[in-house]
Amino acid sequence: MDMLTVFAHEWRTALKQRSFYTFLFLFTFTCVMIFLILHQVDGMAGYTQLSATMMNIVLYLLPLMTLFLGALSLTQEKEDKRFELVMAYPLTTASYIVGKFAGQYAAQWIIITFSFGLANMIGLFAGVAMSLREFLLLYLFTVLLAAVFLALGFAIGAFSATRWQSLMAAVAVWFVLIMVWPSLLIGVLGFLPFGVVSAALQLFTLLNPAEVLRILFTNWLGGGAIFGQPYYELMTALNSRMGHVLLALYVLIFVSFHLTVAIMKTERKRKHGL
Known part of the structure; x- marks a missing residue:
């Protein structure tokens, strides 16, 4: 029940903030423009230069916004002294962090869903709507990208004492x-x-969730060949039925790890006032 209370409060707070509507307008405008451009050229389907452009724009815009929102969600309460008040209640640190993460993610999910839905509706009326498979893949790419970078933003916020520090760390x-x-x-x-370059390349790729998601969804959209020989074995594995399972495990592990880091750091602050 404590986690649900934090979730509801964080969700309502996010919906009242001006930054929520700024993000909503910016992301919706971007999606509408790209969705309209995406199928202006006859015969374009699957992975094209235009669909790659849309994926890249989402890749540049969304992580920055989610990092900001995740980091500021914690540091703003520290600066406003609400953190000490909340921690005085019989509320576990895990419930506090996970509840805030879920509330923020629910707000961002609303933005993503509204933006993609409106863009596709406009595309339908204009006669340029994308295929259902392409729409769902790009939507899922965006939803998962928001999850991993929001969790990373919470980890940044846990280590930052002020909003300025969290903003600078998020940008970095x-x-x-x-x-x-x-x-x-x-x-x-x-x-x-x-001799170890190929193996090192794949290992380093796993450290960057944006790169992992970009490779996965580019491959599923039919553009896996652009990554060349170093990723051949990886592309073959991802095209199997286990590809979706591996993706779910990767996102779950990445989000869980960074939320755990945020919980541990916040618990330390709670106990020692550091």
């Missing part, structure tokens, strides 16, 4: 995982012996 994480990841990966792999 976004910059590394989204903006400079390919260049960073190439630079690191350049120092490794040739």
